Amino acid sequence: MDIFHLLSYGFIQRAFIAGSFIGVTCASLGMFLVLRKMSLIGDGLSHVSFGAIALGLFLGVYPFLIAVPVAILGSLLILKISEKAKVYGDAAIGIVSAVGIAGGVILASISRGFNTDLFGYLFGNILAITNLEVVFSVALSITVLGVIFYYYWDLFSATFDEEYARTTGINTSFINIILTVLTAVTVVLTVKMVGVMLVSALLVLPAVSALQIAQGFRKGIGYAVIISCVSVIAGILLSFVFDLPTGAIIVMISFLAFILASLRKRFT
Amino acid sequence: MTTIIEAKHVSVMYGRTVAIDDISFSVKKGDFIGLAGPNGAGKTTLMKAILGLIPVSKGRVMLFGLPQKSFRDYSKIGYLPQKHSGINPLFPATVEEVVLLGLLSSKKSPKLITKTDTDRVDGIIRTLDIGNLKGKMIAELSGGQQQKVMLARALVSDPELLVFDEPSTALDPKARQDFFSLVQKINKEKKITVILITHDTGYIGSYASKLLYIDRKLVHFGKISDMHKPNKTAPYFEKSEHHIIWHQHD
Numbered sequence: 369m370d371i372f373h374l375l376s377y378g379f380i381q382r383a384f385i386a387g388s389f390i391g392v393t394c395a396s397l398g399m400f401l402v403l404r405k406m407s408l409i410g411d412g413l414s415h416v417s418f419g420a421i422a423l424g425l426f427l428g429v430y431p432f433l434i435a436v437p438v439a440i441l442g443s444l445l446i447l448k449i450s451e452k453a454k455v456y457g458d459a460a461i462g463i464v465s466a467v468g469i470a471g472g473v474i475l476a477s478i479s480r481g482f483n484t485d486l487f488g489y490l491f492g493n494i495l496a497i498t499n500l501e502v503v504f505s506v507a508l509s510i511t512v513l514g515v516i517f518y519y520y521w522d523l524f525s526a527t528f529d530e531e532y533a534r535t536t537g538i539n540t541s542f543i544n545i546i547l548t549v550l551t552a553v554t555v556v557l558t559v560k561m562v563g564v565m566l567v568s569a570l571l572v573l574p575a576v577s578a579l580q581i582a583q584g585f586r587k588g589i590g591y592a593v594i595i596s597c598v599s600v601i602a603g604i605l606l607s608f609v610f611d612l613p614t615g616a617i618i619v620m621i622s623f624l625a626f627i628l629a630s631l632r633k634r635f636t
Numbered sequence: 637m638t639t640i641i642e643a644k645h646v647s648v649m650y651g652r653t654v655a656i657d658d659i660s661f662s663v664k665k666g667d668f669i670g671l672a673g674p675n676g677a678g679k680t681t682l683m684k685a686i687l688g689l690i691p692v693s694k695g696r697v698m699l700f701g702l703p704q705k706s707f708r709d710y711s712k713i714g715y716l717p718q719k720h721s722g723i724n725p726l727f728p729a730t731v732e733e734v735v736l737l738g739l740l741s742s743k744k745s746p747k748l749i750t751k752t753d754t755d756r757v758d759g760i761i762r763t764l765d766i767g768n769l770k771g772k773m774i775a776e777l778s779g780g781q782q783q784k785v786m787l788a789r790a791l792v793s794d795p796e797l798l799v800f801d802e803p804s805t806a807l808d809p810k811a812r813q814d815f816f817s818l819v820q821k822i823n824k825e826k827k828i829t830v831i832l833i834t835h836d837t838g839y840i841g842s843y844a845s846k847l848l849y850i851d852r853k854l855v856h857f858g859k860i861s862d863m864h865k866p867n868k869t870a871p872y873f874e875k876s877e878h879h880i881i882w883h884q885h886d
């Protein structure tokens with residue numbers, strides 16, 4: 369089967385479009401998250417999404433419509449707990465993450481009939497993405513990227529030196545809220561592609577690979593975007609050709625990119 | 637002479653702990669103030685409270701004639717924060733990107749960088765003799781070079797007040813002397829007001845025009861030479877084991 373034949377399939381086209389937009393969004397956000405030592409927030413929020421998707425299925429509502437607001441609330445809760453309850457950020461992520469999973473498991477146990485759908489979200493399947501989900505993913509990705517563009521220098525300054533950023537009039541508390549809310553939205557989008565279990569890999573791996581080779585922050589984001597898109601597109605193609613799980617293949621290709629970037633750094 | 641900072645009876649509390657207790661002073665345009673005191677005296681806390689980075693529990697602060705809470709023209713202030721741990725070695729920012737951060741205070745979101753901005757960055761890094769570092773990664777520079785980049789970031793917005801928090805911590809003696817001389821030159825030639833926080837009381841006497849010495853409370857504010865007058869600070873130093881060496885040069 370040649371590549372042009374593959375590209376003629378509607379489900380491959382949908383996967384490419386949604387996957388590319390989500391990949392760009394994950395890579396752009398990932399640079400800020402990794403440098404702020406917030407890599408695990410993606411993991412925590414994906415667990416919250418799991419609970420929210422279970423709630424959506426339980427109520428018979430389209431899961432993403434529930435997952436987006438619940439994940440946003442989860443992200444704000446993580447910020448509040450770490451600010452007000454004298455709890456470290458990673459512990460706050462652990463608390464919210466555990467509550468999300470526990471909620472999902474309870475709903476799954478008391479429901480009848482949606483367990484198969486719910487557990488499908490654990491590992492995702494971008495090849496099964498619908499037209500509506502493509503529109504949803506592209507629209508939300510463009511929104512997230514637009515907000516990153518709008519606040520790019522504020523995000524960069526607060527990530528490089530939060531105290532200094534405040535002396536230049538940047539409201540760093542607001543910027544932290546923006547970053548976590550954008551992460552929540554992105555995580556929900558990514559769950560469909562690689563599943564709850566592998567979301568944080570797509571946020572973290574392209575960014576850490578780019579950090580091995582980047583000479584400049586903007587270049588770093590550019591490299592992360594390229595690595596992410598190549599991983600997603602190659603992952604979709606290879607998983608279809610070899611009949612392997614798409615999310616896992618995307619993550620393994622991202623990891624390969626990380627190894628190559630590390631080797632390049634070591635030998636240059 | 638224009639008053640840049642006016643602090644009246646300023647106190648800062650962390651919970652029930654008093655970090656700063658009833659400190660008053662004023663800074664005039666062109667002053668070079670050395671803010672000194674023993675470890676834990678509240679030097680950084682006082683400056684953060686003055687700049688609005690932490691809340692003032694009691695008292696009043698005026699910045700450039702405005703109540704601190706109403707003050708918004710952050711481009712008038714250049715700040716070089718204390719850095720014990722240095723710069724994140726993973727951070728891939730270039731010198732140019734870091735210095736550009738100093739221009740954000742005069743912009744509204746979306747903050748777009750113009751040719752004028754990059755020209756200003758070029759100008760300031762040339763002035764500080766670090767033009768050759770423009771495209772280099774900040775994390776790969778020496779401590780002295782990083783300090784000059786941070787100085788360029790503080791100066792690029794053409795501020796009227798420069799605040800340095802322990803700027804010599806990571807520098808060797810030669811780099812420290814060069815840095816202090818450079819700050820003194822900026823103060824004298826551009827008439828930029830400088831507040832330099834230091835525990836290095838030996839050096840500050842050579843450069844500052846006034847000394848603000850605190851130990852949670854105000855111990856001395858005024859000319860450095862007045863510090864020697866027995867009736868001024870004797871009550872504090874008699875009780876204290878702090879040892880101060882002053883160097884003054886004309």
